[in-house]
Amino acid sequence: MKNNEKPNVVYILTDQWRAKATGYNGDPNAITPNIDQLATESINFTNSISTSPVCTPARAALLTGRFPTTTGMFMNDVPLSPEERSLAKAFKTGGYDTAYIGKWHVDGHGRASYIPPERRQGFDYWKVLECTHDYQNSEYYDNDDQDIKIWPGYDAFAQTDDACAYINQHSENPFFLVLSLGPPHFPHHNAPPKFQKIFSPEEIIFSPNVAFDDSKSEAFTRKEAAGYYAHIAALDQCVGDIAETLKAKGLEENTILIFASDHGEMLGSHDKKPFTKQIFWDESCRVPYLLRYPPFTSEYQNRKVMTPLGTVDIMPTLLGLCELEIPDTVEGRDLSICVRNPVELEEHVALYMSVSPFSERNYLDAAYRAIRTNRYTFVRTSDTEYYLFDDVEDPYQLNNLFGTPEFAGVQKDLEQELSKQLEKIGDPFKKKEYYLEKWEYEVGDFGDVPYSR
Incomplete structure (x- = not known):
């Protein structure tokens, strides 16, 4: 495949967004018109499963296509080896420009430390902080400048603006861009005020597997849920901005656009308090996964794929879609056939x-x-x-x-x-x-x- 024929890839990665928490999945609390529209144009992997539902392990599995027991990345704040044959390195080998904006959390050398190029896993354009959940005026490093910079205001909006600028400036060469947004991971009460005002704790509708021991527990969970959905509404705007930028630049037809998360959030289900993940329940492990690539998805819009998509399957699937070589270190499976054709792989498990x-x-x-x-x-x-x-x-x-x-x-x-x-x-x-x-x-x-x- 020639360079000008290769599809771009824009990967919107959110943090702690459970699969049920979207309008297109029927959550009455979620206000997600842009994501819902994207769902109508996409293939929806309804069984997208976080290989290890917590930040560092899930992100390492995404970047390597390998399991935590293989890489040692089964804890937060441990370092991913610079020797890994990563997703971005595979794209670079295939002639792509690579870019990463936002939260990283696989470096393991301090949450606010500068990350040198040799530990960036093949990403060239780099506006990143290892980990923060401040969200308002948060810090980051701009490429090789070792002085801290500040994202103005709500960082997801500023990071999205930067991603849109990158798209506008990189239309000649195929690119792989990851926009890694921190919300709706807690804290749940620092979304922009206009979004927080939309959600009243008393009006939150909980699923049937939520029960409360007492009024104090219920009040706490309602308050956190309202903040969670405020972040979700704000990030829906980010997804809309990316989709609109691709369309305005004429790149919509030749771009694989993905909306996903690293893991979910219990938010009171099965008697698990807000902020909880890591566990095996659906709310913790299952995440949204929409993939739009018009040459393959326009004919089968709004199609649901039941075949499980584990985090380790994402790297080989994306490389398969782009007709790039899949490293032999990868332990996941290339499921691109499920995108190219309306088929299910009945025997596949996550x-x-x-x-x-x-x-x-x-x-x-x-x-x-x-x-x-x-x-x-x-x-x-x-x-x-x-x-x-x-x-x-x-x-x-x-x-x-x-x-x-x-x-x-x-x-x-x-x-x-x-x-x-x-x-x-x-x-x-x-x-x-x-x-x-x-x-x-x-x-x-x-x-x-x-x-x-």
């Missing part, structure tokens, strides 16, 4: 995991390995607890079917499939101490790897 739970909210949780099929979720924990959900009949995962006679056959098949997937990647699934010792990580009282600003 393996996902929590290797060593950490943070004050999660450190007492059991580690787990799980698989998602186009219908079922199957989970095994390090405490030998098991869960089996029919995600079609029971989308809120209220009924654990493990051990029920009528699902004995399904259970047996899924147990075997999970064992097969773990054997495939060489994961013995042991207690978390095994992995901490293997990768020589020292953790604090809440299981975290200590980090500096």
Whole structure:
């Protein structure tokens, strides 16, 4: 494929946005007209599963196509090896310009430290901070300048403006651009005021798997949910700006535009308080994933793909769509056939995991390995607890079917499939101490790897 025929790729990556929280997915709280419009023009991977539903592990899986047990990236704030054969390096080898704007969180050398070019995983244009959730007047580094710069105002808007400027200035050569936005990750109350005013805590409608122990817990969750949806409404504007810029520049037809997230947010579901992720429930692990590429998607607009898309599958799928070489280190699967043609891969599953739970909210949780099929979720924990959900009949995962006679056959098949997937990647699934010792990580009282600003 000649350079002028190669599609551009614009990847809008949000943080902690669960799949249910969009208008097109039927969430009555979500105000997302631009994303809803994009959904009508896109292929919707309805079973997009975070390989490890927390920031650093999910982002490392996206960048490498490899599992956390392979790379050691199963904790926040640990460093991704500069030697990885990353997604951006593959695009560069294929003749692409590469750009990254926003949150990074795979460097592991301090959350506000300068990241030198050799640790940027193949990205050239670079306006990045390792990690912040300030959102208002937040900090970043501009390419090779080691002096801190400030995004003016709500950083998602400023970062989107910068991404739009990049698109306008880079129409000659194919480009791979990642716009990595911090919201709707908490804190939930620093979206622009006009968006916060839209959402009243008392009017939030919760899903059937949310229950409260007392009025104080309910008031807290309602307040956080209102702020969460305010961020979502603000970021919908960002998605609209990117889509409009591509159209105005005449790049809409030759650009793969993706809207996605690294992981979800429990927000009260299954008695898990706001801010919670890492765990195996749908709200934590399943994320939105829209892919628009008119040469392949215009004929099948608004098509839902049930085939599970794990985070590790994204790298080979994008490279496959762009007809670029997929490194042999990649452990995910190229699912581009599901974009090119209206087909489902019935046998494909998404393996996902929590290797060593950490943070004050999660450190007492059991580690787990799980698989998602186009219908079922199957989970095994390090405490030998098991869960089996029919995600079609029971989308809120209220009924654990493990051990029920009528699902004995399904259970047996899924147990075997999970064992097969773990054997495939060489994961013995042991207690978390095994992995901490293997990768020589020292953790604090809440299981975290200590980090500096």
